[in-house]
Amino acid sequence: MKLNAGAGLLLPLLLAACTPKDVPTLTLMGGSELTDLKPILDDVAKTAGVKLAIQYTGTLDGTEQLLSGAKPDLVWFASARYLQLQPGMQGRVVSSEKIMLSPVLLGVKTSDAKKWGWVGKPPSWKEIAARAASGELNYGMANPAASNSGLSALIGVAAAISGKGDAITAADVTSGELKGFFRGQALTAGSSGWLSDAYVQDQARLNGLINYESVLLSMNAGGKLQEPLTLIYPADGLITADYPLLLLNRERQPEYQKLVDALKSPAIQQRIMDETRRRPVNTAVKLSSQFPSSLNIELPYPGSASAINAILSAFLQDTRRPASTIFVLDTSGSMGGDRMDGLKTALLGLSGADTTLTGQFSGFAARERVTIIPFSSGVEVPRTTDIGTAAQKAAALASLRGQIDALDANGGTNIYGALEAAYRAAQLQADSGRYTSIVLMTDGERNQGPSPEQFRQFFAGLPAAAKSVKTFTILFGDGNKQEMNDIATLTGGRSFDGTRDLQAAFKQIRGYQ
Structure with a gap:
């Protein structure tokens, strides 16, 4: 049957009318x-x-x-x-x-919570700080400059210990009691999710974790903990994510x-x-029995961004456990040109050149120790710069920038020889009271030096303190993604993709150091 001309024109319009809207x-x-x-x-x-x-x-x-x-x-x-x-x-x-709602809490291994009398009788943040200062409580907490759970914990603890409420200042973050509290921090992270996974790996040496209530409850239900965590709702309050x-x-x-x-x-x-x-948040939904029925005291939050920025800066520069950061840097021939320029830009950004909001809080801090190990066919002698006090920081960073500017590309790629050198350096610092981590940046695959299997054997023979040092790898250029993931997994670290933005990858890693 033939359609007349009018029907032929109408058919597309009818089909369009029947087509669902985007x-x-x-x-x-x-x-x-x-x-x-x-x-x-x-x-x-x-x-x-x-x-x-x-x-x-x-x-x-x-x-x-x-x-x-x-x-x-x-x-x-x-x-x-x-x-x-x-x-x-x-x-x-x-x-x-x-x-939805989830307060930021401390989870403590149940045996310790019982031993300290915290079951059924929640302690204050001051009592918690005393346990940390004495060395009895070793916990993980996300970096306040990278994660909301860490920032909420820092503000909450500072407000509770100072007793000043939302009027807390940078000076309150540098108090002796708060410094004692952070002496117990033995694990940090840039995200609450990675922090919980890292705790599972490190639970033999840790007995506490600060995280969202939801994360702690999920960990207890996940079947990976050797001992459940007792959730501590501090008597003087907490801060809730809403x-x-x-x-x-x-x-x-x-x-x-x-x-x-x-x-x-x-x-x-x-x-x-x-x-x-x-x-x-819908009150028509009955709260399940996994949550305590008592109401939580909500601690106040500072009233200005400038106050929070000052608190974060004081924490990073003066209060937190000082960091020891070891950079293992590929300077092989393939790193010439734009790639070397990108590496230098990223490192110079950490040395004070990046004045953005994230740059301010990811830069090298007072009291930090920075070690640079360049490698190509061979491995250069590690060069360490102690940033020192706030007054010494400018001179130390200038010296560090000189080392960065001097990096030059040539030769092959001895990844695992450089990593072994990094772990030897880390082993020397194992008892320094610092939080030590390694960053490996390479744009290629290993073609000289020890093999991956030889490095695994080397790593297996390290003492426990050195083995606890994590390596964070950065995939760049033609780097082998699987190789970077394997190194991060072996050492308990994490792999980051720097192929699009190397500077952003270096800044992200700072949340884990």
Whole structure:
């Protein structure tokens, strides 16, 4: 049967009318803590009739991106307090809705919690600090300059110990009691998720972990702990992450509201509680028995971004356990030209040239010890620079910049010979009271020196203190991804991708040092 001309013209219009409308896509900048919500978010997006394009990032990194002009439709961090205090964010948040809750707590091995009388009778932060200062409590905590859980813990402990509430200053962070508290920190990280995994690996030498309540409960239920953690809700209070979903794009208000309604519906709130162990904000959902029925005392938060920045700076420069950082740097022939320029830019950024928000808190700190081991066919003698006090810092950084400028590319790639040299250097510092870590940056595969198997044998023969030193690897240029992952896994570290932005990779690693 022949269609007449009119029908032929109408057919495409009819087909177009029957085609479903495109589903709108919303861009979401989300905290790295939200990755466990993906199955729930997939279902919520379908219910709301949208697609979510999610970029995961750390709180400080995300804040810097937003202040530098990033314009996602939505922002969702564990806490928006620091972000919304930034002068550059005034007036940009159109709507904000709390979605779920999780306080930042201390988990302690149950045998120790019983021994210290903390079961059924929560201690104060001062009592916790005393256990840490005495060497009895050795714990892991995320870096406050990289992770919200670490920042919340630092502010909460400082507020509780000082008794000054939201008026705390940098001076309160340098108190003797707070320094005693951080003497017990034996593990750090740039994210709360990696921190929990690292605790599992290091649980033989650690007996405490500061993290979100949801993470600690999940660890107890995960079957990987030799001994369960007793969750400590300090008597003088804590700080709770309330996960506010922020709308920045006013034109997306209808879609935002649909997402909020779906996320706060009883069914989804129940799933959030059951699957991620975060507390619901919808009071129609009954709190499960895994959470204590008593109310938590909420500690105050500083009222300005400048106060928090000063607190972070004081912590990094004066309060935290000083770091010893060993950089193992590929200077083989393939690193010539732009690659060497990129390496120098990244290291010079850590030496004071990077004045961005993240640059300020990732740079080398007072009291830090920095060792550089360049390698190509051979391995150069390690050169160590002690940054010293705040007054000595400028001169020390100038000396370090001179070493960086002198790096030159030639020769082959002796990766494992250089790593062995790094662990020998780390072994000499094992009893110095420093937090020691190694960074390996290479743009190629090993073609000279010890083999991977020979290095594994070398590593297996190290004393326990040296074995606890983690290596963080950076994939760059033509580097072998599997090789970098294997080194990070063997040593308990983590691998970072620097192929797109080497400077960003070096800054990210600083959260783990």
